[in-house]
Amino acid sequence: MHEFVVRGKKGCFVQITIEEAFDFPNMTSHFGGYDVRGIVEIKSGNYYLKGQLWFSTGEVYQFYDQLIRCMADLDGIAALINSEVNLKLEVKFNKRGQVIIEGYFKEFAHEGNELIFEIESDQSFFVETLDGLKQIVNHYGDMKGICPK
Template sequence: MYVFFLRGNQGCFVRITFDEVFGFPKLTSPFGGYDVRGTVEIKSGNYCVKGELWFSTGEIYEFYNQLSRCFTELKGISSFCTTEANLKLEVAFGHRGQVVIEGYFKEFAHRDNELKFEIESNQSFFVETLDGLREIISHYGDLKGKRFE
């Protein structure tokens, strides 16, 4: 089971866990990589949510590349949005290592019940995030997946 965190100040976080990966290593997803059923947990201030999530390892690969570039350059915005658009994250790197994680989570797309959140963070928290994402990519590969002969 793979997991990665986006940590913020005062114990706030976003945690995404891989519960089941479909098709690995032979059948890739139309969204790149492999389809994943996972869990998202968000703690922002006094608000907490936990719910099911569907995404692809290809989307994780693209998010990692954006996040890595922003981390290195100390500027820019990296985005992660699931194919069902029930989770959206934007990680904005500002000057002096300040980072803001904004987004929303909707358990069901057809209902107007959603958590919008903003988590203040800093660059030092993202070493762990990038390490976790790198481990996932090393196992599942890029947008084309990782086919073993």
């Protein structure tokens, strides 16, 4: 089981855990990498949710790649939006090292229930995030996955 967490101030966070990777390592997803089923947990202010999430490891790879560039420049936006568009996670950096994490989660895209969140952070929280993402990328590969041995 692999996971990564995006932390913010006041104990707030977004954590994504991969519970099952389908057809790994033999068949890749048309979204890149491998199709996976996971769990998302979000704590923002007094709000907390835990829900099921379908996404691809290719989407995680793209988020990791964007986040590395944002950290290097201390500027830009790294976004993770899953193929079902029920999770949007944007990490916005500015030149002073401040970071805003914002987005939404809808358990079912066709229903009106959704949590819209915004979390204050700074670049010091992202060493842990990059470590978790790097473990996922090392295990599942990039948009093309990995070649079975």
